Amino acid sequence: MCEKNDAVVTAGGYAAVIIAYHRQDLLDAVLERLRVQTSRPEMIVVVDNGGDVDESFLAGSDIASVLVRRADNPGYATAVNIAAERARGAGLANLLVLTHDAVFEPTLAASLLDAMAVDAQAGCVAPTLRWVSRPDRIFSSGGVLTRGGRAYHRTDDVVGARAVHWVDGAVALYRVQALEHIDGVDERYFLYFEDVDTGWSLARAGWRTLVIPEVARQEPGAHPLRLGVRNMILFARKARLPLLPAVYSVTMRVAEELVVGLRREKRLRVIAAIRGIFDGLAGRRGKP
Template identity: 50%
Template sequence: MTAYTALIIAYKRDDLIRDVLAALALQTVPPSRIVIVDNGGELGDAALGGDRPECPIDVVPRPDNPGYAAAVNEARPFVRADGATRLLVLTHDADFEPELAETLLEILDGDDTIGAAGPVLHRASNRDRLFSAGGRLSRGGRASHVVDAPASGTTPAVDWLDGAIVLYSVDALDEIEWLDERYFLYFEDVDTSWRLRRAGYASVVSGDTLAYQDPGAHPTYLGIRNMTLFAERSGIGSVPNALAVARRVAEESAVAILDRRRPPLRDAWRGWRDGRRGLSGKPPVR
């Protein structure tokens, strides 16, 4: 079976890194190398203790926290040096079964038009609750999760895969020049699948593979800014995108009011304005 490199994106949680390493040690097909990108710059020796695979482990410190896409791209020289043809990307809170890598590898190995494969994701805090079986993209550029479980034995194509756990074809990543670091956080996974599809590669979900994670809340500013950036770069019209943004802001504002919070109108306006201006990357601390 094809060799793969595992990439773990770390941020200030040694205990979670130990858990991910332990899960990788249990894989029926173990990784040939593990790269840990330390986006918090505080990874201690304890994070590498406990059970872990018997393979090289490289830690790349990035205390500047350059974001998700930059962390994934840090794996590029390692997979090139090893000649690995698959990259398994994991956030530090990913929880997965021993057959994860083997199942996803079989999918990619069986069809060279598939550029990325991911599991069905359930919430780690409520393991019966599905939150993502891939995602869909509206004509206005709004991304939403598919919340219906695919049938067992199927690998349906989706518009995008959640970036918490995804196996990529390295050849496909090379063809699209890897991830776009301008988003910083949120929408990198949408953009990557969209560019893979333009290059002729599908993104699919394995109906036989479950994994677990608790998704974080998207800051309104970054969510709206990156949604607008993506619309500009993907050729989505300004009117459909503005309507999609307005609907999202209205829904988020309604939730905020019900929770007795201030609606995020100012952050939404700043995000839309900055996205239209083409501002990108890590936002300034306010």
């Protein structure tokens, strides 16, 4: 059941977190894009999940910056939660989450903040995502979550602010208060399904997730079949999805992934699928 929020923090200042992993060149590019935003962050948090970030950017930045080294790579959710705690401690109302390969315009933050300010129940606002290699093609204009737990990207144009079930986590602005209401991004998944779970959790707590026409770009990567299947099952159990739709959804995902693997790699990844199913049923979570 959804619960109505008692108090809402209006959109205001924001912290930005960059989730870095072994690519200093990509990180440097994102840092530069943040410096030229028409609405600049009051704090930048770099979570180094690879353990090799050059910390010289700390001295060279005119924006308050923090480097958090997590060479054990605990994953996306942990990085977001670390940064949300820093933003909360600094009294900032919003957190802009960026993966280190995100490409975006100087207007990104201002557009997201404007949309957040207009809708008091918006807990998350994200841009329309296009491919880096194919900028004319939409990768995600928000996500759909089916009754059985399948998660799909929409790929149509966005007009105005669109309410969706979830958004891709590569570029997203979160209201810190909304993250507090759901106890942060769930860290059980690692690499796949955190963003889906977050949208679902926000909705249950009474918050809306929006996509706007502002464009950012990223090159989406493939998810390991074992983790994808495991995390679907973990989510289905957490959300207490109806058994038959959940079983059907997992079965269809496995079948589709096996066909794709056979076409691209000329092999059936049956063992990975079986391990994912057993891991999910056993409740194994986090980094594999």
